[in-house]
Amino acid sequence: MSVYQKNEVKEDETSRTLSLVVDNQPGTLARVIGLFSGRGYNIESLTVTEIDKIRSLSRISLVTRGTSMTIEQIKSQLLRIVPVHIVRDLTLEGPFIKSELALVKLVVKGANRVEALRIAETFRARTLDVTLSSFVFELTGKPSKLDAFIDLMRSLGDTEISRTGVSAISRGNKTETKLLDQI
C-alpha cells in the first residue's frame, strides 16, 4: 500500500478465509508467506498439507483480515505466484466449514481433575494421555469452541497448548475436481 493512502476513509476490516491449491514444492510456502510479510498483509491462521500425492498438490487454508480492496489485492497477488493454482475466497463463496484441532496438556491434582474431565466431556474432547497429575485432551471444532475450552482449562492448572490452525472447506456438493484437472 502506498503511504499516500493515509488520508483515505477507512472501510471496516473483516476476517476472510481463503483456500489455495498450490504445487507441493520447496519454496511455495515461503513465497506465499513472503507475499504477506513483504506487502504488509495480516495472516491470522495458516495450515498446509499435501492433498494430492500423484499431482503433488497441497492445500493452504488461510485466514486473513482486511478491507475488501485489500482482500482483492491479496487474492490477485496470490494468483501471480507461479505455483499457486487456485485461490478461493470461502467467505465470499457462501457457507463453509472451519475446523481446527487442539492438543491441550493440563497439569492438575485433586478435585480439579474431576472438573477437568467433566468439562472435557461436555466439549466432547478425547483424553489421549493420563498420568496421576496430568491429562492431554484432543479437541476439534470451530476456533471459538477451542478458545472457550482452553480458557476453562487454564483456570484449572498449568497448561501447554498445541493448535493446528484452521482448515476450511465449502458446504454442499460442489468440488474443485474440474479446476484441478486443468492444472
Add this chain to the structure above:
Amino acid sequence: MFFLKVNKMTVNYINGAEAVIKALEENGVEVIFGYPGGAVLPLYDALFENKKIKHILVRHEQAAVHAAEGYARSTGKVGCVLVTSGPGATNAITGLTDALMDSVPIICLSGQVPTHLIGTDAFQEADTTGISRPCTKHNYLVKDATQLCEIIHKSFLIASSGRPGPVLIDLPKDIQLSKVKYVNKNTKIKKHNNDNSSNIDESLINKVATLLLQAERPIIYGGGGVVNSGPEASKLLTELVNILDCPVTLTLMGLGCVPNTNKNFLGMLGMHGTYEANLSMHNCDVMLNVGARFDDRVTGRLNAFAPNSKKVHIDVDKSSINKVVSVDYGIVGDCKKVLSALVQEVKKLHNQKTIKSKTKWWSQINKWKEKDSLGFKQIGNNIKPQQAIKSLYEKTKNFDTYITTEVGQHQMWAAQYFGFSKPNHWMTSGGLGTMGYGLPSCVGVQIAHPESLVIDISGEASFLMNMQELSTIVQYKLPVKIFILNNEWMGMVRQWQELNHGSRYSESYTASLPDFVKLAESFGITGLRVDNINNLDTTINEMINIKGPVIADIRVEKEENCFPMIPSGAAHNEMILSSDDNQKDTSNEGLALV
C-alpha cells in the same frame, strides 16, 4: 557427448551444462551477459565452442543484468544473464529487482555449489533462491537433472508471458555435470496460471468505448505496458488518440509509444511532468489508463487524484487494477489485444454517434500550455542542463537514436527535453530508480543494435556507480556515447535538500571527481569536455561523429533545479513551476514520502 545403449536404441546423452546451452539456443538466445566463476565452469566450458550464442563479459554481475535489460527492452526479446554462485548471484540482485519493478523479461542462470554441499556454508554458497524470491517473478533450484530442460523452457514462458519479469534458475555444479537426455521445447509444457490469454469481455469494451466517445474532457494516459506489448500496441494507441482527438500523456516508462510530434501529446505526466499533462489529468471527466500502474510518482496525493473522473484501467496484471486507485472499469489483458478491440469498437460506434465536441477542453488545455512549464532561460555562458539535452535531441533526432539514462535530475531532464518518436528507444530505471543503470544498459542496447546511435545520458554521480563497464565497452568496441551532465552534485538529492531541508546539503556533493577526459583516455577512448554554451553544439557534433566510444563531460549549471514539480504529498493541481513558486512548506506527511 556420451553414447549409451538403452533398450537397443541409441540415446544421446549430453551433460547438464550442454543441455542448458542447447535449451537457450532453442529459446532464441543469441547473446548472454555474464561473468564466470567456480560454480559455472561447466556452463562456460559448454559455451567455449558454441558458435551461436555470443557471450559478453561484463565487469560486475549487476551490470550483466542491466545490460540484459537494455538488450531486452530495445528488442522485445528475453535478456539472458549468467553468473556464478554466492557473490555472483548476490551482485545480480539489484538488477533482478530493477527488472521486476519495470517488468523486463530476463532469464538469470546462477551457479550453485553441488547439491550434496547445499546447506553446509560451502565456499561461495548463498541461499540464492531464498534471496531472490521476492525480486524475481519466479525462481528454480534444479535438484533433479531430468527436469533441467523443462525448467528452462518453462522459465522462458514465465519471463515473457503476462506481465514480463525476471526468472532465476539456480544450477548446482553437479547438475551441470550430470548426464541428461535433452528434451525439446514443445513437449508437454504446461501453461502457467498467470498467462492472462483469456478472451476480452466484449460488453465491457462497448461500455468503455461509449464512455470515451461521450466524454467531454477525456484523457489517455499510457505506460510501459504499451511498450511491453510490442510496437503494434503503440500504433493502436496512437490511432485511438487520433480518432478520439483527445489529449494523451505518457509515464516515464511509456515515453515513445505515442510520437512526441503527435499534436495531442502533452508530454510526460507526474512529479516532473508538464503542467498541461498534470492539470488535464486533474480536470478530466474520463481517464483511460493503458498499461500503467498509478505509481506514486504519477498520481501525487491520492485523495486529490483526478477527483471528478470515471477511470478505466487496462492492464495485463490483475493485481495492478484497484491496487492504489479504485477504477470504474478494469480490463485485464494484453494492451495490444484490448486496444485492438477498443479501436474497432470506437470506430464502429463513431459511425453511429457523434463525438462530443472537445473545443472547450482543448482551449482549456492550450491555456495551460501557455504557462510553458518546461521553459528555461539560457543566460550567460554556463550551460543549462535543459539546453544540453535539447541540443542533443536536435543533433541526433535524424538518427536511429537509443537513449539510456541513470537516475536523478539528468534522467528527468532527458524525459522532459528529449523527444521520443518510437517505442523501445528509451531505457531508464523507473520503478526501482537504480543509479548506475544507464551505462551497462547501453552496452546491451548497442550489442542488440550495432549500427544505431546509443547514448547514455548520465550524471557524474550515477556514472561512478558502474563505470567499470567502460572496460566492457572497450573490449567489444561498442561505439556508445556517454553524455554526462556534470554538476558535481547528486542533483536530485541536493534539490530535495534545498526544497525540504532548508538547503542543508548533507553528503550530496560529489567530491574528488576524476578528470573524465583523462579517464576516457586511460581506457583508450575519446574524452571531450565543454563548459561554455557557445561550444556545446560543436562538442555534441564531435561526439556523434567519432566512430568509437566517447565520454562527453558536459559541465552544466551546478545548482539548477528540475521543474516543474509536484512537491511530495501534493496533488496534480498543486505543481510548482520554479523555486520562487515554493511558497508553501511541504506538509509533515509529504516530508515522510520518498
